[in-house]
Amino acid sequence: MIKVVNLARTYFGKVPTLALKGVSFDVAEGEFVAIMGRSGSGKSTLLHQLGLIDTPTGGSFLIDDTDGIKLSDIEKTKFRLNYLGYVFQDYALITELNTIENVYLPAMALGIGSKIYKKRAAELLDLVGLGDRMEHYPVELSGGEQQRVAIARALINNPKILFADEPTANLDTASSEVVLSLFKKLNVELKQTVVMVTHEPDDIAYVDRVIWMRDGLVDRIEGGGPLKND
Amino acid sequence: MIRNSISNAISDLKTSFFIAWKSITRGNRSTLILLVAVLALSFTEMMFISGVVSGMHYSTIVAAKKYLCSDMVISPPEEPQVKEFITSQAKVRAQIETIPGVVATARHYATAGSVSFDKEKNGKFKSVSAAVIGIDPENEKRVLVTTSQLMLEGESLAADDTDQIIIGSAAAGGYQVKVANDLGGARVGDKVRLTYTNGVMREYTVKGVYDDTMRSSQIFITAKEAESVLSVYDSATQIVVKTDPNFNTSSGYIMKVKDLFPDLKVQGYEAYLGMLDSMLQAVNFLNMILSSISILVAAITIFVIIYVNAISKCRQIGILKAIGINQKIIINAYIIQAFFYTLCGISIGSWLIFGVVQPSLEIHPVAMVPNMINLAVVYTTAKVVWGILSFVIAGYLAGWIPAWMVARKDILKAIWG
Numbered sequence: 001m002i003k004v005v006n007l008a009r010t011y012f013g014k015v016p017t018l019a020l021k022g023v024s025f026d027v028a029e030g031e032f033v034a035i036m037g038r039s040g041s042g043k044s045t046l047l048h049q050l051g052l053i054d055t056p057t058g059g060s061f062l063i064d065d066t067d068g069i070k071l072s073d074i075e076k077t078k079f080r081l082n083y084l085g086y087v088f089q090d091y092a093l094i095t096e097l098n099t100i101e102n103v104y105l106p107a108m109a110l111g112i113g114s115k116i117y118k119k120r121a122a123e124l125l126d127l128v129g130l131g132d133r134m135e136h137y138p139v140e141l142s143g144g145e146q147q148r149v150a151i152a153r154a155l156i157n158n159p160k161i162l163f164a165d166e167p168t169a170n171l172d173t174a175s176s177e178v179v180l181s182l183f184k185k186l187n188v189e190l191k192q193t194v195v196m197v198t199h200e201p202d203d204i205a206y207v208d209r210v211i212w213m214r215d216g217l218v219d220r221i222e223g224g225g226p227l228k229n230d
Numbered sequence: 231m232i233r234n235s236i237s238n239a240i241s242d243l244k245t246s247f248f249i250a251w252k253s254i255t256r257g258n259r260s261t262l263i264l265l266v267a268v269l270a271l272s273f274t275e276m277m278f279i280s281g282v283v284s285g286m287h288y289s290t291i292v293a294a295k296k297y298l299c300s301d302m303v304i305s306p307p308e309e310p311q312v313k314e315f316i317t318s319q320a321k322v323r324a325q326i327e328t329i330p331g332v333v334a335t336a337r338h339y340a341t342a343g344s345v346s347f348d349k350e351k352n353g354k355f356k357s358v359s360a361a362v363i364g365i366d367p368e369n370e371k372r373v374l375v376t377t378s379q380l381m382l383e384g385e386s387l388a389a390d391d392t393d394q395i396i397i398g399s400a401a402a403g404g405y406q407v408k409v410a411n412d413l414g415g416a417r418v419g420d421k422v423r424l425t426y427t428n429g430v431m432r433e434y435t436v437k438g439v440y441d442d443t444m445r446s447s448q449i450f451i452t453a454k455e456a457e458s459v460l461s462v463y464d465s466a467t468q469i470v471v472k473t474d475p476n477f478n479t480s481s482g483y484i485m486k487v488k489d490l491f492p493d494l495k496v497q498g499y500e501a502y503l504g505m506l507d508s509m510l511q512a513v514n515f516l517n518m519i520l521s522s523i524s525i526l527v528a529a530i531t532i533f534v535i536i537y538v539n540a541i542s543k544c545r546q547i548g549i550l551k552a553i554g555i556n557q558k559i560i561i562n563a564y565i566i567q568a569f570f571y572t573l574c575g576i577s578i579g580s581w582l583i584f585g586v587v588q589p590s591l592e593i594h595p596v597a598m599v600p601n602m603i604n605l606a607v608v609y610t611t612a613k614v615v616w617g618i619l620s621f622v623i624a625g626y627l628a629g630w631i632p633a634w635m636v637a638r639k640d641i642l643k644a645i646w647g
Contacts, residue, residue, distance in 0.1 A: 053552050053641045074556065081554025088645075092549040094249075096256035101248075108248060109555050111241030153553065 001064055001161065001193050002027040002050060008058030009045050019045040021216040022059060027161075032187040032194045034203060037213035043197045044165055046213065050195065051086055051163045052076040064160060081110055085154030087164040091146040093138040093153075100125060100134040103152045110157055117156065124152040128182055144175025151182060155192070162186070164196040168203070180206045245555070246562035253539075253563070254570055261535065262571075268531045269575025269621075274582045276524035277617050281583065281607030283517040287510050288608045291499065296375045299502040300336075302471040302483055305495040315465035316494065323469060329486045331477030334372035337466035339364030339456035343426040345401065345449060347413040355423075356414040358401045360449045362426070364456025373472045377440040377450055384418035384438030387452050395422065395434035396450040398442025405439070424449070430459050521620075528575065529624035532568050537632035540564060547637055548644025561633045568629020569622070576621055583607065 009020040020042050027033050035043045048054040050061060052068060061068045063083070071079060080086070093102045100121050107117035125131050128148040138146055147167055154162055164183065168176035184206045186192040196207065204210055209223035254262065295301060304326070306313040316322060316337075323335040341362050346355040367387045370376045377396050378386030382405065387396055399405035403412030416422055418436050425431045434451070442448065457463055473483050480498040487496045500507070540547065547560055588607050595604035636644075 048642060051552070077551065077554055077556045079554075080552065081556075084554070086552055088549065088552075092546075092552075092645075094252075094546060094550070096252040101252070105245070105248075106553050106555070109241065109245045109559060111237060157554075 001029040001031075002061065002195070004050070004059070004061040006059035007046070007049060007056050007061055009042075009049060009054065010057045018216055020049070020056070020059075023213075023216075023218050024059075025211055025218055025221060027193065027195060029160075029193055030187070030191040032184065032206065032208045033196070034207040034210045035195065035197045035213060036199060036201075036204075036210055037219070039199070041213040041219075042216040043199075043213045045216075047163055047165050047195065047197045050161075051084060052080050053086075081106055082157060083160045085157070085159035085162040087147070087150050087154050087162065087167045089166040089169045091138070091143070091150045091170075093146055093149055095138055098135050098137050099130060099141070099149050102138070102149055103156055106153060107156045121152070121156060124155055125149070128152045129178075142175070143171050144178055147171060147175070147179050148182060151179070151186075155186070159192075161193045161195060164194065166197055166199065168198065168200065176200070242556070242559050243562065245559050246566055249550075249559070249563040250566035250570070254567055257539075265531065265535050265571050266574045266578065269528050269571060270578035270582065272524045272528040272531070273575050273579030273617070273621055274587075276521045276621075277579065277583045277609075277614075278587060278607060279517055279520050279524075280613060280617065281588075281609055282605065283510075283513050284610070284613065285606035285608040286513060289604070289606055290503070290506055290510065294503055294506070295499050298374075299499050300373045300470040301473040301475075301480065301499055302487065303497050303499075303502060304469040304471065304487060304491070305497070306467070307493040308495055309493070315462055315467060316469060317465050319466040319469060320464055322466075322491065322494075325490055326469070326471060326487060329483065329490075331474045331483065333472040333474055334369070335469055335471050336366060336369040336373040337453065338468050338470065339453055339460060339462075339465070340467040341426055341428070341456070341460060343424050343449075345397065345413065346423045346425070347416045347420065349414045349416070349420075356403075356412070358411055358413055358447070360397075360401055360447055362424070362449045362451060362456075364451050364453045364459075366453045373470050377438065380440040380442075382439050382441055384436065386438055387450060389452060390454065391437065391452050392455040392458065393432075393434055394437035394451075395424065396438045396440055397422070397436055398447045398449070399439055400442050401447045401449070402436075402439045426459055428460070432459065521617075525620050525624045528572070528621060529628040532571060532625055532628035533632055535571070536564055536568055536629050537635070539567075540632050540636035544636055544639065544644050548639065548641050551637075551641050552645065557637050560637045561630065564633030564637075565626060565629040568625045572621055572625030576618055580618075 003026050005024050007020055007023045008018070011017040011019060023042075023046060035046055037043045045054070049056045050063070050068070052071065056069060066079065094105070097105065100118070103124060104117040104121035107120065108114070122131070122134065125134055128151055130145060130148055130152070133141065133145065138149070141149065167183075168179050171179065180203060183194050183196065187194050196203070207223075209221060211221050212219040304316065304322075306316050319337045323337065326332055326335050341364075342360065343362050344357050344359050346357045348355045365387070367376070367378070367389055371378065376386065382399055387394060397413075397416060401412055402416045404415035413422065416436055416439075418438060420436045421433055422436060423431065423433050457465070471483070471487070478486070484496050484498060487494070503510070550560055551557060591605060591607060597604055
């Protein structure tokens with residue numbers, strides 16, 4: 001599903017920062033992969049490249065035969081809408097929209113009929129355990145609930161890959177477990193490919209494989225998959 | 231492919247409307263009310279000033295036509311040499327009145343003189359220089375608002391009055407209108423001496439005193455008396471013509487008269503606005519500046535509100551882009567909000583102008599020139615449409631520019647700074 005070859009990202013400034021120095025790995029369809037490492041290891045940077053939120057300065061990567069490097073900004077936006085789901089650390093819900101509206105907004109932008117996207121949004125909210133909170137606004141939800149809404153939103157367009165950037169960082173232990181269990185459930189039952197950045201060692205229990213990052217390079221990969229460093 | 235593009239455009243617009251509507255309805259109510267109030271007042275101010283200037287222009291023209299020159303003035307030939315009179319005026323007028331759309335004509339003898347009056351009968355005369363107009367009273371009524379309708383005291387002239395005179399209240403003296411030089415209080419029945427510029431001196435009885443605000447202190451005698459003074463017959467210094475505007479244009483009538491009498495000088499009312507016209511041009515220019523300022527105030531207000539809103543939601547905009555909402559949708563959402571505020575402002579402003587100010591001025595007129603010209607707000611369809619369009623364009627730009635400035639930010643910078 002994802003093939004990364006020698007991916008690099010340098011932030012140019014007064015002092016150039018080599019956030020990624022040449023990373024290579026694969027992610028198979030249906031895998032639940034965690035990207036872990038210390039602060040500054042490049043894990044979030046890597047996620048941003050794969051999620052088409054940022055543009056690498058070197059190397060290449062493919063998402064299902066689509067070259068992520070060659071996409072224009074407009075094509076990237078379209079690709080994200082059609083094929084990727086993104087869950088942020090701080091939920092990132094739109095405060096003026098209620099729960100169900102937050103979930104179906106990307107489907108509306110995709111041009112799907114309103115009956116269809118409203119039905120799907122309701123189903124996803126049921127799946128994440130928030131079927132009875134559809135009319136509530138983000139301010140009326142707990143952190144864990146908001147994150148579950150964010151997950152439902154990320155799933156509305158049946159993404160090929162779900163990217164999660166430290167999804168439990170702002171949650172307490174109980175809420176974290178609920179969210180991680182949900183990811184696991186999606187992965188097992190719906191064969192959803194999930195790539196998650198986390199720095200919590202306890203999260204390893206939920207994933208199939210861990211890619212450890214260190215100083216902009218893949219340090220090791222546990223649970224299978226070749227380790228490639230340049 | 232075209233169907234796809236149209237379908238994409240529709241769904242993008244739908245999403246923009248959705249985001250905009252939610253932002254408006256769930257946003258800060260006080261900000262919304264304040265913004266709409268500012269826009270409404272800006273629009274009202276712009277339309278009011280524009281309407282008043284148009285009203286002044288319109289009222290001045292109406293007054294000039296009513297009291298001074300009607301729709302058209304015909305003067306004696308100037309080529310090949312300047313003549314003093316139009317001869318055979320009765321025939322000339324009869325022919326002009328055959329032109330379809332011509333309502334009526336009247337002739338004037340225009341001369342000048344000095345009127346003197348000794349109020350105290352002690353040999354101390356007060357004198358006033360004045361234009362003296364000889365009129366046919368019956369014909370005059372058909373073309374202009376005559377002194378008979380403006381009388382403060384006494385009666386209007388009859389056709390055979392050769393020893394009677396009508397003077398203006400400013401010249402008479404002692405009325406509300408004060409001028410530097412007057413006759414010291416001439417009244418109906420008083421005898422005044424009129425010395426014409428050709429040296430002829432006559433004594434007249436004041437038959438009436440009229441409100442002369444619009445007639446610039448003209449003195450009126452009958453055409454019969456004027457002919458006696460000027461030693462002419464069946465002539466005119468000018469012929470004023472009243473026309474029906476529904477039948478032909480001003481220039482159309484001028485052309486028709488010129489066809490009949492190519493030697494005569496034919497002019498529309500515009501030639502007689504004189505200094506007033508220059509003043510109105512200056513006021514129009516001022517109106518343009520003030521209108522531009524109103525539009526600028528409205529645009530800047532929208533710009534600031536949208537910009538602050540967008541900046542405060544910079545992170546949210548970054549997130550929307552990250553989840554796949556394209557930049558165009560986000561920018562259009564802000565433009566729609568700007569349009570909403572603008573249209574609300576225009577609606578309320580229009581109600582204030584057309585539902586409150588205009589009817590109020592009709593019910594309780596504010597006099598610009600007492601008993602003659604009232605303050606009016608006058609609009610043409612073009613002016614109203616242009617006013618609304620200016621505001622809408624300003625609203626669009628004021629919404630688009632800040633939205634574009636914020637929405638084009640890099641996603642990472644927008645979300646994480």
